[in-house]
Amino acid sequence: MHLITNLEFSIMSPEMVKNLARVRIVTSELYDADGYPVEGGVMDPRLGVIDPGLHCRTCGGTIGDCPGHFGYLELAKSVINVLYTKTVYQLLKLTCKKCNRIMVKDIHLEGGEEAIEDLRIKAPLKCPYCSTKQKKVTFVKPYTYYEDKDELSPDSIRERLEKIPNGDLKKISFSGGRPEWLILTLFPIPPVTMRPSITLESGERSEDDLTHKLVDIVRINQSLKENIDIGAPEFILNDLWELVQYHISTYFDNELTGAPLARHRSGRALKGLVQRLKAKEGRIRGNLLGKRVNFSARTVISPDPNLSINEVGVPEVIANELTIPEYVTPGNIKQIKDMLKDNKVNYVVRPDARRIKVTEDNKKDIMEKITADWQVDRKLQDGDIVLFNRQPSLHRISIMAHRVKVMPYQTFRMNPSVCPPYNADFDGDEMNLHALQSEESRAEAAALMEVKDNIISPKFGGPLIGCDLDQISGLYMLTQDAAQFSREEAAQLLADAKIEADLPEREMFSGKDMFSLLLPRELNMEYKTNKGVVVIQNGQLKSGMIDAGGVGAFKGRIINKVLKLKGSDAVKDFIDRSGRLGVAYLNRRGISIGLSDIDLSPEIQKTVRGEIDKSVAEANSLIDKYENDEISVLPGLTPKASLEAQIMNVLANGVSRVSDIVGENLRYNDIIQMAESGAKGSIINTTQMAAVVGQETILGKRIKRGYLRRTLPHIRPGDLSPMSHGFVARGFKHGLTPFELFWNIMNGREGLMDKSLRTRKSGYMQRRLVNALQDLKIEFDNSIRDANGFIVQFNAGEDGIDPTKSDWGKLNWKEIVEKSVGK
Amino acid sequence: MTFDILAHELVPKHEILSKKEKEELLARLGSREEHLPKIYESDPVIKVIKAKPKDVIKITRKSQTSGEAVYYRIVLRG
Numbered sequence: 001m002h003l004i005t006n007l008e009f010s011i012m013s014p015e016m017v018k019n020l021a022r023v024r025i026v027t028s029e030l031y032d033a034d035g036y037p038v039e040g041g042v043m044d045p046r047l048g049v050i051d052p053g054l055h056c057r058t059c060g061g062t063i064g065d066c067p068g069h070f071g072y073l074e075l076a077k078s079v080i081n082v083l084y085t086k087t088v089y090q091l092l093k094l095t096c097k098k099c100n101r102i103m104v105k106d107i108h109l110e111g112g113e114e115a116i117e118d119l120r121i122k123a124p125l126k127c128p129y130c131s132t133k134q135k136k137v138t139f140v141k142p143y144t145y146y147e148d149k150d151e152l153s154p155d156s157i158r159e160r161l162e163k164i165p166n167g168d169l170k171k172i173s174f175s176g177g178r179p180e181w182l183i184l185t186l187f188p189i190p191p192v193t194m195r196p197s198i199t200l201e202s203g204e205r206s207e208d209d210l211t212h213k214l215v216d217i218v219r220i221n222q223s224l225k226e227n228i229d230i231g232a233p234e235f236i237l238n239d240l241w242e243l244v245q246y247h248i249s250t251y252f253d254n255e256l257t258g259a260p261l262a263r264h265r266s267g268r269a270l271k272g273l274v275q276r277l278k279a280k281e282g283r284i285r286g287n288l289l290g291k292r293v294n295f296s297a298r299t300v301i302s303p304d305p306n307l308s309i310n311e312v313g314v315p316e317v318i319a320n321e322l323t324i325p326e327y328v329t330p331g332n333i334k335q336i337k338d339m340l341k342d343n344k345v346n347y348v349v350r351p352d353a354r355r356i357k358v359t360e361d362n363k364k365d366i367m368e369k370i371t372a373d374w375q376v377d378r379k380l381q382d383g384d385i386v387l388f389n390r391q392p393s394l395h396r397i398s399i400m401a402h403r404v405k406v407m408p409y410q411t412f413r414m415n416p417s418v419c420p421p422y423n424a425d426f427d428g429d430e431m432n433l434h435a436l437q438s439e440e441s442r443a444e445a446a447a448l449m450e451v452k453d454n455i456i457s458p459k460f461g462g463p464l465i466g467c468d469l470d471q472i473s474g475l476y477m478l479t480q481d482a483a484q485f486s487r488e489e490a491a492q493l494l495a496d497a498k499i500e501a502d503l504p505e506r507e508m509f510s511g512k513d514m515f516s517l518l519l520p521r522e523l524n525m526e527y528k529t530n531k532g533v534v535v536i537q538n539g540q541l542k543s544g545m546i547d548a549g550g551v552g553a554f555k556g557r558i559i560n561k562v563l564k565l566k567g568s569d570a571v572k573d574f575i576d577r578s579g580r581l582g583v584a585y586l587n588r589r590g591i592s593i594g595l596s597d598i599d600l601s602p603e604i605q606k607t608v609r610g611e612i613d614k615s616v617a618e619a620n621s622l623i624d625k626y627e628n629d630e631i632s633v634l635p636g637l638t639p640k641a642s643l644e645a646q647i648m649n650v651l652a653n654g655v656s657r658v659s660d661i662v663g664e665n666l667r668y669n670d671i672i673q674m675a676e677s678g679a680k681g682s683i684i685n686t687t688q689m690a691a692v693v694g695q696e697t698i699l700g701k702r703i704k705r706g707y708l709r710r711t712l713p714h715i716r717p718g719d720l721s722p723m724s725h726g727f728v729a730r731g732f733k734h735g736l737t738p739f740e741l742f743w744n745i746m747n748g749r750e751g752l753m754d755k756s757l758r759t760r761k762s763g764y765m766q767r768r769l770v771n772a773l774q775d776l777k778i779e780f781d782n783s784i785r786d787a788n789g790f791i792v793q794f795n796a797g798e799d800g801i802d803p804t805k806s807d808w809g810k811l812n813w814k815e816i817v818e819k820s821v822g823k
Numbered sequence: 824m825t826f827d828i829l830a831h832e833l834v835p836k837h838e839i840l841s842k843k844e845k846e847e848l849l850a851r852l853g854s855r856e857e858h859l860p861k862i863y864e865s866d867p868v869i870k871v872i873k874a875k876p877k878d879v880i881k882i883t884r885k886s887q888t889s890g891e892a893v894y895y896r897i898v899l900r901g
Binding site: 781783785788789790791792793794795797798799800801809 | 852
């Protein structure tokens with residue numbers, strides 16, 4: 001194998017242009033009166049084919065396989081290549097106008113001296129070789145050169161550059177060809193394949209921007225040539241040359257400083273070669289780095305808790321458009337014919353590779369002709385495996401495989417439990433879907449990428465997928481002792497939740513019994529929750545209420561245990577069914593919150609007020625102490641900072657005492673239950689509603705900004721009291737004062753800013769980290785090495801534990817021993 | 824006064840592997856010297872324990888995940 005050590009880019013010489021070309025372009029005409037391309041014109045048929053069915057006059061190829069061929073145009077007068085005007089300027093500056101030597105000090109390259117890399121050096125006044133005094137060369141954008149006051153013509157510049165000795169060029173590290181090649185004498189006409197004309201519906205031909213430009217160039221060049229031949233006056237020739245130079249320059253780059261934009265007849269700016277490559281939609285970023293993909297779909301997502309986490313609901317319109325290639329075999333030909341009959345096939349491919357669209361008219365015909373060596377493109381149907389993705393694809397579980405379920409309406413449907421890995425919600429999020437096109441890719445997706453096999457996070461070793469919100473509230477309430485069902489009610493509940501399970505021969509069922517129906521018989525576990533201990537013996541929930549710590553995403557211990565005990569299919573069913581059971585129970589029971597849920601009795605309200613007043617008074621006494629220079633100064637802090645820290649502390653303590661009081665005294669209701677179960681909200685939220693919001697902060701400090709020595713014009717300068725620096729002494733229920741509302745909004749705005757700034761910053765940090773670590777791999781000996789074999793870690797993660805096979809990153813050795821020894 | 828950096832709590836235990844141990848390590852890893860993580864001769868600990876270029880240093884560190892973890896680094900000139 002040969003290694004590429006270096007690449008060199010160079011400019012084309014006139015000889016190369018001529019050798020490359022198959023056609024000499026002599027006329028600016030495109031088509032003759034009959035609509036055929038004119039030979040020697042810019043659309044000469046020898047330049048390649050762009051019409052289907054025609055053969056190339058040069059290579060005989062058809063539209064796909066003829067790469068196109070260059071032509072050339074002989075320029076009547078030479079023209080500067082605008083992309084190299086800087087280089088030409090530097091060369092002119094440094095070239096002696098008499099002896100044509102490069103005027104730099106003698107460099108002995110053979111003697112190991114280094115060539116000059118940077119040509120931005122000052123031009124000497126006198127040639128060091130022939131001692132001729134030099135005139136000053138100036139360059140005016142876009143393409144004019146002066147020597148003192150006289151304009152230099154490209155022809156004369158070219159003459160000068162031709163005479164520069166090769167040895168001198170090496171000294172200034174000029175490589176990639178001769179300098180005179182920077183001045184064009186032959187102009188390459190690119191193949192028509194890179195500037196195809198399009199036929200409009202009206203039958204009219206519309207030419208590419210480049211073709212328009214080329215027509216201009218050829219036309220003016222012809223006219224210049226004729227004028228030279230008839231010996232026209234100098235100024236006419238100069239004007240015409242200037243025009244050729246302008247057209248060729250804008251053909252290369254139509255965003256030149258100093259040159260007016262070349263425009264289309266419609267007034268739209270034409271696209272030059274540079275514009276084709278540059279920027280977001282250019283060839284590099286738009287086409288090479290940003291590939292587009294077929295067999296994909298994108299639409300808004302919406303939730304459907306009745307789907308399995310492993311499924312995705314695909315709108316009919318999408319399922320009918322996306323296809324999967326299927327080979328016809330003797331084994332499946334009957335099914336394929338049935339699919340044809342039911343309009344479930346979009347295309348058939350004959351053994352001679354002809355692709356035929358299936359229509360109502362030719363359907364019968366195809367069904368008769370089809371044999372085992374055909375192939376069909378069938379529509380997506382239930383059970384197909386597809387990839388589902390939400391951008392930004394930050395980790396591998398941003399793309400997972402789902403099973404298709406074709407559904408009515410226009411959106412992708414997914415189980416809300418799979419939101420966390422995608423970081424999706426349903427406020428208008430869109431997701432992408434890819435129909436896999438080969439048996440190999442489908443097998444790989446089924447083996448590695450299905451949702452049910454990616455429940456455990458490779459980051460922290462706990463489940464990423466689990467119940468959420470009402471699903472948790474429902475299970476929490478279901479597993480309380482109050483929930484009791486008659487046999488009929490129990491059966492109805494299971495039916496609502498679409499759960500098939502055998503009810504034991506009994507008349508009464510507790511909520512715990514109902515939940516236990518979902519648990520595997522072998523399950524034994526015990527864990528603590530906020531309220532007591534959950535005990536599961538032989539798949540029976542004996543005590544405790546099911547909360548987010550048991551079945552929730554990130555924390556769900558039962559999910560983790562079921563997965564290890566029974567595998568991914570069982571845990572998939574467990575999550576599906578427990579979610580549905582929770583919601584079904586909640587639908588029967590009802591869930592509702594209201595203002596009265598955060599009512600406190602008058603006595604409690606009094607104590608709460610007392611606590612708040614007490615801490616405010618404490619803060620005020622600290623301020624008094626500070627003003628009398630009696631404040632206790634904390635280590636490392638100024639007296640002012642000590643005061644601030646102590647005020648914050650005092651107020652926070654007050655709020656937390658209030659929080660305890662609220663927690664103890666609110667009536668047990670649905671808000672509390674939601675907080676307790678971990679479904680949504682917390683006791684702090686409740687306190688803020690019922691009693692006191694507390695201190696609002698900016699950058700972790702009391703609110704300080706605003707006017708000189710005060711936060712608002714209504715406050716006395718120098719006032720340090722809690723009320724004037726962001727303390728909200730009321731609950732949301734009571735309503736905030738205008739000041740308090742303002743503090744609250746300031747705090748809210750900071751949170752908003754923070755969120756957007758932080759996500760941007762951390763996103764970029766993560767991107768750099770991912771790029772740096774992308775070729776690291778865990779080898780079979782558990783070491784981590786990069787693509788070049790360099791060792792990064794000797795034992796992955798230093799403990800060699802695969803988080804996806806651990807319990808939150810730890811080995812549960814007790815369980816392993818019990819399992820292997822058998823208790 | 825000189826300060827014994829090896830006694831500092833943040834400096835993990837560094838040991839020089841014997842020739843035989845080094846060969847065993849490379850054989851176990853199925854790897855070559857140049858693929859080992861490197862450490863320069865000018866590193867303060869290397870200066871103190873007087874390791875020479877091409878020596879392999881065994882470092883026993885505290886680890887968040889496993890309590891204690893071993894790491895190997897090869898001494899380079901410089």
